[in-house]
Amino acid sequence: MKIAARPDPAWLDSQYNNRALVPEHGVHFERWTTGSQRAREQLGGLLDVAYGHGEGEKLDVFPAQRKPGAPLAPVLVFIHGGYWRSLDKADHSFLAPAFVKQGACVVVPNYAL
Structure with missing residues (x-):
């Protein structure tokens, strides 16, 4: 049985660098920012709720729009990307509406970067 060689660490790092892999990433970021601002204005929600002691340990909650007597709502938890080094929960509110x-x-x- 032949054991495959391990990929080069530099190559692996390059595969996580989406800003380098997607040259037009700025266009996407701008659309996310605009859509997220609009979502927070329209939905309100509970913003910057602390779940820990660290500055980055906060979350935004956008409650379901349900009719009275409807069953309990499912919960979608979206953990934003950013290679654990960048971006913010506020950039991803556009997903909520x-x-x-x-x-x-x-x-x-959010999480500590």
């Missing part, structure tokens, strides 16, 4: 309108509660946590 579609799920909230379908009856799901959306939670977007």
Whole structure:
């Protein structure tokens, strides 16, 4: 049985660098920012709820839009990317409206970078 060689660490690191892999990433970031601002204005929600003691340990909660007597809402937790080094929960609120309108509660946590 032949054992495969391990990939080069520099190559592996390059595969995580989406800014280098997606040259037009700035366009996507701008769309996320604009959509996220709009979502927070429209939905309100509970913003910057602490779940720990660290500055980065906060989350945003966008409650489901449900009719009285409807069953409890499912919860979608979206952990943003950023290679554990960048970006913020506030950049990803744009995801919430579609799920909230379908009856799901959306939670977007931050984490220590």
